[in-house]
Amino acid sequence: MSVFTVGLTLRVKRDFKPIAQRFGVAAVLPVALFALFLMLAGVAPIDTFAAMLQSSVGSSYGIGEVLVRAAPFALTALAAVIPARAGLLNVGAEGQLVCGGLGVAAMAFALGDVSPAGIPLLIVAGMAGGAAWAGIAGVLRTKLQLSETISTLLLNYIGYLLVAHVLQGPLKDPASFNWPYSAPLSDALRFATLLGSRVNVGMLLAPLAAGVLAVLLFRTYWGLNLRVTGGNPQAARRAGINVPRTYLTVMLIAGALAGLAGVLQVMGVEGRLRPTSGVGFGYAGFLAAWMVGHHPIWVLLSALLLAAIAVSGDALQITAGLPASSINILTALVLLGVLARGRAQSRG
Amino acid sequence: MLSIVEAVLGGAVRSSTAVLFAALGELIAERAGVVNLGTEGCMLTGALGAFAVTAATGNPYLGALAGGGCGALLAAVHAYVAVVRGANQLATGMAVTILGLGVTSFWGRSFVSTQIQGMEPINLPVLSSMPLLGPILFQHDPLTYLSMLLAPVIWLFLARTRWGLALRATGERQEVVYSVGYSPTMIRFAAVVAGGFLAGLGGAQLAVAYTLNWVENMTQGRGYVAVAMVIFASWNPLMAVAGSYLFGGALSLQLALQAQGVGVSPFLMSAVPYLVTLGVLIVVGRRRRQAMPDELRAVFEGSRG
Numbered sequence: 001m002s003v004f005t006v007g008l009t010l011r012v013k014r015d016f017k018p019i020a021q022r023f024g025v026a027a028v029l030p031v032a033l034f035a036l037f038l039m040l041a042g043v044a045p046i047d048t049f050a051a052m053l054q055s056s057v058g059s060s061y062g063i064g065e066v067l068v069r070a071a072p073f074a075l076t077a078l079a080a081v082i083p084a085r086a087g088l089l090n091v092g093a094e095g096q097l098v099c100g101g102l103g104v105a106a107m108a109f110a111l112g113d114v115s116p117a118g119i120p121l122l123i124v125a126g127m128a129g130g131a132a133w134a135g136i137a138g139v140l141r142t143k144l145q146l147s148e149t150i151s152t153l154l155l156n157y158i159g160y161l162l163v164a165h166v167l168q169g170p171l172k173d174p175a176s177f178n179w180p181y182s183a184p185l186s187d188a189l190r191f192a193t194l195l196g197s198r199v200n201v202g203m204l205l206a207p208l209a210a211g212v213l214a215v216l217l218f219r220t221y222w223g224l225n226l227r228v229t230g231g232n233p234q235a236a237r238r239a240g241i242n243v244p245r246t247y248l249t250v251m252l253i254a255g256a257l258a259g260l261a262g263v264l265q266v267m268g269v270e271g272r273l274r275p276t277s278g279v280g281f282g283y284a285g286f287l288a289a290w291m292v293g294h295h296p297i298w299v300l301l302s303a304l305l306l307a308a309i310a311v312s313g314d315a316l317q318i319t320a321g322l323p324a325s326s327i328n329i330l331t332a333l334v335l336l337g338v339l340a341r342g343r344a345q346s347r348g
Numbered sequence: 349m350l351s352i353v354e355a356v357l358g359g360a361v362r363s364s365t366a367v368l369f370a371a372l373g374e375l376i377a378e379r380a381g382v383v384n385l386g387t388e389g390c391m392l393t394g395a396l397g398a399f400a401v402t403a404a405t406g407n408p409y410l411g412a413l414a415g416g417g418c419g420a421l422l423a424a425v426h427a428y429v430a431v432v433r434g435a436n437q438l439a440t441g442m443a444v445t446i447l448g449l450g451v452t453s454f455w456g457r458s459f460v461s462t463q464i465q466g467m468e469p470i471n472l473p474v475l476s477s478m479p480l481l482g483p484i485l486f487q488h489d490p491l492t493y494l495s496m497l498l499a500p501v502i503w504l505f506l507a508r509t510r511w512g513l514a515l516r517a518t519g520e521r522q523e524v525v526y527s528v529g530y531s532p533t534m535i536r537f538a539a540v541v542a543g544g545f546l547a548g549l550g551g552a553q554l555a556v557a558y559t560l561n562w563v564e565n566m567t568q569g570r571g572y573v574a575v576a577m578v579i580f581a582s583w584n585p586l587m588a589v590a591g592s593y594l595f596g597g598a599l600s601l602q603l604a605l606q607a608q609g610v611g612v613s614p615f616l617m618s619a620v621p622y623l624v625t626l627g628v629l630i631v632v633g634r635r636r637r638q639a640m641p642d643e644l645r646a647v648f649e650g651s652r653g
Contacts, residue, residue: 037454041454041455089439091438140626144630146629146630147579149648150579150629151629153575154625154626156569157569157619158619161616161619161622162615162619164615165613165615168613168615233649283442283446287442287443290436323453323457323564325449325450325453326453327450328447329447329451331446332443332447332450335443339435339443340429340433
């Protein structure tokens with residue numbers, strides 16, 4: 001095991017310089033452009049940036065919120081990384097995440113009130129929900145050569161509507177009046193939180209998943225096969241790799257990871273499933289994965305950056321009176337900045 | 349009964365227009381070898397641009413033009429990053445869509461409860477009084493007529509003109525185009541921007557001729573549906589009409605059924621148009637792959653950098 005870790009640190013060190021350069025360029029231009037947008041809206045950019053920084057990294061509460069957001073972002077990013085390494089583009093973490101949340105809510109409904117022994121069952125149900133949703137796209141790709149990019153995008157919208165349906169129907173909490181929420185999980189079934197904040201023990205699953213996947217990807221025969229498939233499916237086929245099975249496997253793993261992000265959101269943060277739970281997290285993860293050239297460890301960093309941007313978006317709403325989703329401008333500009341630096345360094 | 353059929357099919361045509369414009373735009377870009385998943389964002393900016401200009405000037409035609417312009421502008425971002433800088437087309441497209449989402453929620457909020465005087469339907473003389481076909485095809489807003497005309501025009505442009513040939517060749521093998529003295533980069537840039545203009549026009553139809561309001565993220569994936577329909581259409585503009593009308597038909601039918609009070613969840617009913625889109629892709633199966641422009645293969649099948 002120690003050999004693995006040494007190998008891993010070496011690789012991380014070697015990769016650091018280009019990634020640092022990417023972040024450097026990615027920071028200056030997008031921030032300047034975003035300042036321009038703010039000025040056009042008649043908002044003072046400096047004050048707004050100060051408020052954004054204050055709300056995200058300026059207090060222990062803000063830092064906690066950033067971490068709470070970064071954990072699911074990292075998982076949805078990994079849900080893009082693993083398929084990308086095998087040559088597939090999973091843009092469906094959105095739908096897979098909400099189906100993961102659906103799995104948790106459905107399992108909690110089926111179990112009723114049970115002891116903490118229910119926690120692993122809920123986690124598995126969430127991962128299975130996400131994997132099932134991604135599996136549809138995987139089967140369509142392997143059996144019909146239907147582009148997984150298109151199918152996962154369409155499945156996102158179907159996933160939102162499916163969740164909206166069950167939250168108005170079978171899984172609706174009778175005590176929630178007209179709100180389309182699932183019944184709250186009992187405290188015994190929620191991840192333990194730190195000192196009254198929303199930081200919870202489940203968030204450790206994100207770095208854990210990143211570490212396990214990095215080892216699998218770079219230090220196992222399975223990972224080698226996967227990367228060979230991504231590099232050249234023809235060559236992989238001739239080398240005796242079962243390419244369709246690899247495709248299906250990576251999609252199932254990706255779905256399980258996105259489902260796990262849904263688990264974190266429901267069992268760690270919200271305590272119940274809402275139609276808005278985790279919406280937008282899948283796309284954020286997709287961007288985070290591309291920012292670091294689909295590196296399973298470095299996505300932890302890009303997820304943190306995008307989480308800080310997302311949390312500071314709430315400051316936009318409060319101090320500048322702008323809709324929180326305007327922060328998407330900054331997020332998108334950061335990725336466009338990275339992408340425009342050219343494909344020479346992109347390892348996706 | 350007949351009036352219900354007329355209403356559903358007429359509604360199908362009207363609700364297809366936005367997707368049809370976007371699909372035709374995406375088709376032009378893809379025939380030049382560029383996939384633009386930013387189509388969704390271009391539709392959104394087109395919808396807001398059209399709505400804002402219509403609200404300011406009272407003229408929905410100026411609005412539609414502005415909508416097209418906004419779509420073209422956002423598509424230019426995609427063209428710069430994906431074509432000029434050579435970044436991955438699919439990732440760039442997603443980033444462009446998210447940029448469009450951010451920009452439209454940024455500027456769109458002040459328009460949320462604004463009322464506008466949108467485009468009025470125009471009954472075409474003689475044609476609109478035909479039984480059955482008249483109300484279905486010939487009692488629509490001008491943008492819907494324009495979209496119907498545009499499909500054969502684009503077909504003719506691609507199949508019968510010198511520039512259409514250059515565009516198609518760029519999508520099949522860009523070296524050839526380069527060797528006869530055209531710039532593949534310029535052709536692709538122009539194709540993507542033209543495609544963005546059409547997507548913007550589609551968004552404009554949605555905002556100033558169909559729903560007559562502005563809602564954040566109001567296109568609800570129609571841009572992605574358009575990309576799917578281009579694949580369904582095997583990159584043929586005339587088939588793109590069929591694909592778009594299938595989506596619009598499903599949309600219109602489920603709205604009519606909901607209005608009739610069918611006992612199925614409205615959310616599941618709303619998912620039907622997306623399921624139909626996925627379904628038609630499954631039905632056409634492998635056939636479409638032979639029609640795929642060669643330069644797109646690298647994008648869709650080896651989706652790496």
